[in-house]
């Protein structure tokens with residue numbers, strides 16, 4: 001890592017403090033100390049900032065202790081002009097609010113970011129490689145992400161960085177995804193047993209995003225790839241057997257089968273994800289060549305994650 005040059009101070013605004021935003025904020029607060037004069041802020045609804053719900057209050061208190069400033073705004077109800085005004089005082093805006101309010105929001109936020117005149121924008125695209133997947137995929141939300149990429153590429157006033165992370169590691173093992181069936185001891189491979197998937201934990205995404213934001217020479221107008229692990233569904237079954245010490249049957253859910261399932265239920269989000277992951281395009285890339293490998297930053301493999309989180313399954 002280029003530690004010899006002190007990174008320029010930045011004023012950074014993170015949108016949202018959920019599953020992804022919190023680790024991004026924690027790591028930014030830590031890494032920002034390398035570049036004195038930097039400030040970290042988080043945009044949340046006023047009702048969240050003032051929340052008395054114990055879990056929310058604990059998060060807000062933690063962020064305040066870390067020196068993170070609170071900025072009250074509403075990504076759904078505020079207009080593009082209002083959001084542009086909120087973003088304007090910052091150098092860098094990082095989208096971590098997920099798909100709040102669906103398909104329209106990514107474009108709304110990107111438009112506000114360009115209007116605000118900020119120097120650099122990190123859109124909420126912590127996921128798969130939408131360009132390799134292409135338009136018209138089973139997951140129509142991905143087309144909205146491609147629209148944002150086109151908008152960002154068509155201008156040269158605001159720099160942009162996209163961080164491709166693959167699937168959040170925990171999601172692969174979520175019962176609702178149905179790829180891992182703990183009860184019946186089976187893995188339902190998406191596409192085939194040799195189809196691959198790239199996985200990264202939100203904690204590692206937070207750690208690596210903070211390094212990317214302060215990286216010198218400055219990263220701009222590029223897609224940065226991360227991978228905690230890249231493995232086939234066959235390898236997922238084997239790691240479960242090692243970690244849990246019991247056999248896992250290997251089933252295959254083919255692309256035609258998953259497309260038929262989606263046709264029966266065309267608005268079902270999880271079915272859209274299953275079909276797109278089964279197609280195997282743009283959902284996995286080798287670990288070699290990723291930012292974490294190039295910078296030799298340790299990340300959590302799927303097996304490490306499973307050992308830490310699945311012991312009771």
Ligand SMILES: NC(=O)c1ccc[n+]([C@@H]2O[C@H](COP(=O)([O-])OP(=O)(O)OC[C@H]3O[C@@H](n4cnc5c(N)ncnc54)[C@H](OP(=O)(O)O)[C@@H]3O)[C@@H](O)[C@H]2O)c1
Pocket residue numbers: 015016017018019020021043044045048073074075076077096097098099100126127128165166167168171
């Ligand atoms: N690659 C992947 O596999 C992948 C990538 C991204 C996300 N995901 C999944 O999608 C889910 C979303 O994760 P996430 O961290 O991106 O989102 P999240 O955990 O839902 O957090 C969203 C954040 O945005 C805030 N927010 C929501 N509506 C807002 C509004 N109108 N104005 C301002 N702030 C608002 C929320 O605040 P409140 O506390 O007020 O609601 C929260 O802080 C996760 O469950 C994750 O598993 C998966």
